[in-house]
Amino acid sequence: MSFKSFAAKIFASRVAKKNKKWIENPIEAQERVFTYLITNGLKTKFGKDHNFSSIASHNDFIGNVPIRDYEQLKAYVEEIKEGNLNVLWPGKPIYFAKTSGTTSGVKYIPITKSSIKHQVNASRNAILNYIEETGNSSFVNGRMIFLQGSPVLESKFGIKTGRLSGISAHYVPSYLQKNRLPSWETNCIEDWEKKVDKIVEETENENMTVIAGIPSWVQMYFEKLTLKTSKKVGELFKNFQLFIYGGVNYEPYRAKFEGLIGKRVDSIELFPASEGFFAYQDSQTEMGMLLLLNSGIFYEFVKAEDFFSENPERITIKDVQLGVNYAMVISTDAGLWAYNLGDTVQFVSLKPYRVIVSGRIKHFISAFGEHVIAKEVEEAMKIAIEETNAKVNEFSVAPKTNPVDGLPYHEWLIEFEELPSNMEKFSNSLEQSMKRQNSYYLDLIDGKILKPLVVTRIKPGGFQNYMKAIGKFGGQNKVQRLSNDRKVADGLQKFVVNE
CATH class of the missing domain: 3.40.50.12780 (ANL, N-terminal domain)
Structure with a gap:
């Protein structure tokens, strides 16, 4: 020593x-x-x-x-x-x-x-x-x-x-x-x-x-x-x-x-x-x-x-x-x-x-009274990653209040390093975790006010490019994990993977 x-x-x-x-x-x-x-x-x-x-x-x-x-x-x-x-x-x-x-x-x-x-x-x-x-x-x-x-x-x-x-x-x-x-x-x-x-x-x-x-x-x-x-x-x-x-x-x-x-x-x-x-x-x-x-x-x-x-x-x-x-x-x-x-x-x-x-x-989702917080989405992500062997670079969650068709939903914008072994299982794991953690969210899903969450894939480097575009790249700047509006989600749309 x-x-x-x-x-x-x-x-x-x-x-x-x-x-x-x-x-x-x-x-x-x-x-x-x-x-x-x-x-x-x-x-x-x-x-x-x-x-x-x-x-x-x-x-x-x-x-x-x-x-x-x-x-x-x-x-x-x-x-x-x-x-x-x-x-x-x-x-x-x-x-x-x-x-x-x-x-x-x-x-x-x-x-x-x-x-x-x-x-x-x-x-x-x-x-x-x-x-x-x-x-x-x-x-x-x-x-x-x-x-x-x-x-x-x-x-x-x-x-x-x-x-x-x-x-x-x-x-x-x-x-x-x-x-x-x-x-x-x-x-x-x-x-x-x-x-x-x-x-x-x-x-x-x-x-x-x-x-x-x-x-x-x-x-x-x-x-x-x-x-x-x-x-x-x-x-x-x-x-x-x-x-x-x-x-x-x-x-x-x-x-x-x-x-x-x-x-x-x-x-x-x-x-x-x-x-x-x-x-x-x-x-x-x-x-x-x-x-x-x-x-x-x-x-x-x-x-x-x-x-x-x-x-x-x-x-x-x-x-x-x-x-x-x-x-x-x-x-x-x-x-x-x-x-x-x-x-x-x-x-x-x-x-x-x-x-x-x-x-x-001020960072939560409560567009319908669900009051989803960062801890809940991060816990859900952790479980989904573990269950499907995915690797995630970055993600953000926002409400989609006025979709073209169907019920509103929570959109999960995710940049994967490695895709899940089963994307449907990954999305379902997120959904079940959210319902277990947040009774308000569960009631909104069961009451047909919201439909189950939707995963939107972001291209590699998409979050970094978004942060550059808003002048917050590097240093102590962090991606906003969840929002009650569409500002971050809309800024990421140009980096969405077209499937």
């Missing part, structure tokens, strides 16, 4: 002991975070506007601070841009994470000195937790690659501004810098295809042990590696041991990945966003990700089905239930207050608190 590998195990053990304290006392951990946030918020314009001096409990907070999204927070962000201090958090942010919004155009999410520290520690702790759990630390001796956006930051409004992944690139620990790829110059390439080609060139002869990124873009990297070398990734990188990912569910990609790699490797799921780092997979055997309750974020949860009602109930972790679909609302030490993150989660464990990401509060 190398010194570096030995030291990693010692460090992992220390961090695990420290984390155990808040994991075993989650309610108290959140109470401390709440007090910390309100105490600091008292010093801000937002705190004065919302009478933080009168807040002594969560109920007080609910009464003073309504749930808001970026559009409703934007006026405060504009004040920060103008150079004002102590607006959302004491002082001013050290970064703006630049991200695209659906209604607000470009969003500038503040990141403070304290919040970036929590982000960095969480990503570090995810790996250290894996070492502590498995005892495997040999991968620290090899090369590690993180497929991410450009680390080049602009100075806007006197604040460094860029994509979150680019900001994070500035915080890679010094002891990992020598192991890290790609090179800084390659990481700065904006054109995604050129960037991946250069990454292939830089890594094909290296001892790669850890690879991280959004699955769809790592898949592209793997495909280019295989095409250039005529070898499976696991053959090329014999010591490749760990895949780290976030942003989307890995399961629809797993079969394709294992085919490209040639073996099964351990994986760690992360739940990061520009607004904060919320959870990471803490177990290779248990489902879900550990919710980080001691990282400068106070969590509230609203049942997704009630979210758009006039006064939805806002609860804290002590009142959450297993299996319920919740919209996650956060308050952070970056100055986001009762902020609607847009993601929905379900708790799969309460000791400790573990979650899965079930979708987006």
Whole structure:
């Protein structure tokens, strides 16, 4: 065992002991975070506007601070841009994470000195937790690659501004810098295809042990590696041991990945966003990700089905239930207050608190009252793939409300790497899974309001070409898994396989 590998195990053990304290006392951990946030918020314009001096409990907070999204927070962000201090958090942010919004155009999410520290520690702790759990630390001796956006930051409004992944690139620990790829110059390439080609060139002869990124873009990297070398990734990188990912569910990609790699490797799921780092997979055997309750974020949860009602109930972790679909609302030490993150989660464990990401509060299908969510379509896809030996590159689901003939239906637009052994069985598996998971969908099918789902095949490369066409190719961009309208589905029609 190398010194570096030995030291990693010692460090992992220390961090695990420290984390155990808040994991075993989650309610108290959140109470401390709440007090910390309100105490600091008292010093801000937002705190004065919302009478933080009168807040002594969560109920007080609910009464003073309504749930808001970026559009409703934007006026405060504009004040920060103008150079004002102590607006959302004491002082001013050290970064703006630049991200695209659906209604607000470009969003500038503040990141403070304290919040970036929590982000960095969480990503570090995810790996250290894996070492502590498995005892495997040999991968620290090899090369590690993180497929991410450009680390080049602009100075806007006197604040460094860029994509979150680019900001994070500035915080890679010094002891990992020598192991890290790609090179800084390659990481700065904006054109995604050129960037991946250069990454292939830089890594094909290296001892790669850890690879991280959004699955769809790592898949592209793997495909280019295989095409250039005529070898499976696991053959090329014999010591490749760990895949780290976030942003989307890995399961629809797993079969394709294992085919490209040639073996099964351990994986760690992360739940990061520009607004904060919320959870990471803490177990290779248990489902879900550990919710980080001691990282400068106070969590509230609203049942997704009630979210758009006039006064939805806002609860804290002590009142959450297993299996319920919740919209996650956060308050952070970056100055986001009762902020609607847009993601929905379900708790799969309460000791400790573990979650899965079930979708987006605005990304669902309910054209007929069925309220289908991402978790359901992803679970259905996973089962259909397993039952028919299919491999899927990408997919998206949308309602077809006004077909030329017959009843409306849900259209599944799927780009296959390998076709199912039996397409009819594949479609039927999707259908039966959806009916098992969603009683509303079952009732609509049985009541002859909807006809069974329809699978539409998309040509190879169709989803990538669609993402290029809408200017969201590469980086942290993700295909919208499901929609309540036809925007994505109509954009994909030019890539449909004519059968």
